[in-house]
Amino acid sequence: MHPLYYKIAGLKLALYSNVPLAHGENWGIFASEPFEDADYSYECFLRPTLPDGNGLQGYYDNVKKRFYAYTLETGNQMQIHLSQENLPWGSQVSQLYPQLALPHVLLRHKRLLLHASYVLTPDGAIIFTAPSGTGKTTQAELWRKHRDARIINGDRAVLSTDEGMVMAHGFPICGTAPDCLDVSAKVLAVVSLKQAPQNTIRALKPAEAVPVLVNGSYMPEEYRLDMLSLIDTAAGVAQCVPIYELACLPDKSAVDLLENTLKGR
Numbered sequence: 001m002h003p004l005y006y007k008i009a010g011l012k013l014a015l016y017s018n019v020p021l022a023h024g025e026n027w028g029i030f031a032s033e034p035f036e037d038a039d040y041s042y043e044c045f046l047r048p049t050l051p052d053g054n055g056l057q058g059y060y061d062n063v064k065k066r067f068y069a070y071t072l073e074t075g076n077q078m079q080i081h082l083s084q085e086n087l088p089w090g091s092q093v094s095q096l097y098p099q100l101a102l103p104h105v106l107l108r109h110k111r112l113l114l115h116a117s118y119v120l121t122p123d124g125a126i127i128f129t130a131p132s133g134t135g136k137t138t139q140a141e142l143w144r145k146h147r148d149a150r151i152i153n154g155d156r157a158v159l160s161t162d163e164g165m166v167m168a169h170g171f172p173i174c175g176t177a178p179d180c181l182d183v184s185a186k187v188l189a190v191v192s193l194k195q196a197p198q199n200t201i202r203a204l205k206p207a208e209a210v211p212v213l214v215n216g217s218y219m220p221e222e223y224r225l226d227m228l229s230l231i232d233t234a235a236g237v238a239q240c241v242p243i244y245e246l247a248c249l250p251d252k253s254a255v256d257l258l259e260n261t262l263k264g265r
Contacts, residue, residue, distance in 0.1 A: 001043070004093060005032040008102070009111050009158040009169035010184070014038035015093065018045050024094025026172045026180045040105050044080045046090060051081055057222055059098060069099050076108075097173060103218040107226050110233050111160045111169075113218045116190075117177075118157035118168050119143045120150040125168040125185040126258070127157050129216040130193035137177065138250045139193060146252050147259070151179040156218075159187065159237050166241040188262055189242045192216075196247035199257045209243035210234050 001016035004023070008030050015021070021044070023031060056070040070081045080099045082090045089095050103113045116129040117140035126143065128136045136154070143149040154177025158169040166187040174180040192204070192212045204212065213234035219226065244261065248254035 003034065005034050005038075006030045006172075007032045007182075008171065009106060009160060010167075011039045011106070011109055011111070012037065013105075014041040016041070016043050019091075022092045024092030026174065027093050029180065029182050030170075030172050038076075039109060040076045040078075042078050042080055042100065044082065044096070046082045046084050046087070048084050050083050056081075071099050071101070073101075078105075094172070098220070101220065101223060103220055104223040104226055106158060107229050107233060109160075110236070111158050112213060112230070112233055112237060113171065114157050114159060114213070114216045115155065115218060116157040116216060117154050118152040118170070120152050120183060120185050121147060121188070123262075124188040125152075125157075126188055126262075127159070127168055127190045128193055129190060129212065135193050135195060135248070135250060139191075139246075139248070139254060142250070142252060142255050146255050150181075150183075151177075152181045152183045152185075153177065154179045159190075159213075161236050161240050164240050166237055187241050189244055189258075190237075191258065192243065192245045194245065194247040196249070199246075199248045199254050201244055201246045201248075201257055201261050204243045204245055206235070206238050208245075209238040212243060212245075213237055 002020045004015045006013045012035055053070050056072050058067045059069040061068045068083045068086050072079045106113050114129055116127045117136040119126045119140050128139050130136050140151050152170050153174050155175030156171045158171050160167050167184055168187050169184045170182040
């Protein structure tokens with residue numbers, strides 16, 4: 001078997017394949033030196049003929065009208081069976097993202113994968129979350145322009161808790177955003193964005209904050225049974241970090257308001 005090793009959000013992930021696989025876009029950033037104590041491992045098999053899918057999680061190609069992959073999870077290990085008919089698709093780890101089930105794997109280790117822009121300031125991380133088209137990228141770029149902040153990932157962020165502190169982590173998938181870095185930092189706040197004709201900000205109560213985190217998290221349909229774990233993990237995050245609703249304009253005034261709020265002005 002051909003091994004590859006990754007560290008994502010503090011987790012050690014090992015992938016063993018019966019054929020050599022390339023990292024693919026951004027995955028090399030998260031590659032690691034070999035280790036033996038993986039938190040989770042994958043065995044990947046490219047096959048001329050897929051096994052019987054009975055009892056396996058199937059992935060269906062709606063164009064070709066056939067299953068192209070099956071997975072089977074046992075404990076902290078997952079087998080991935082891929083059809084060779086799809087080559088060159090399947091020759092890079094980045095192409096296996098649905099089968100790797102990282103939102104599920106992260107959640108098993110009490111980590112949330114959020115649809116968010118992760119911005120790093122000198123004081124810590126700000127996580128902007130909102131539905132697509134609401135302004136996450138705009139606010140992140142405003143912080144980069146006016147506060148010299150770094151955008152670690154413009155589309156996704158992993159959140160974890162450690163002794164009452166929430167940490168943000170980079171992730172190898174970034175949508176159409178250009179920024180994708182492997183950086184972990186303490187979270188100053190999670191900010192739920194809304195477009196508005198004037199700037200207002202308010203701290204969310206836990207009963208309001210948990211749905212923001214749950215609705216902003218990635219949850220593959222095939223792992224919908226993770227919902228209770230997702231809610232529990234989101235509640236843990238909401239207890240440890242301020243979560244705000246920022247209704248704002250797409251300009252520097254929104255940066256000023258949020259910064260002043262975070263600094264208690």
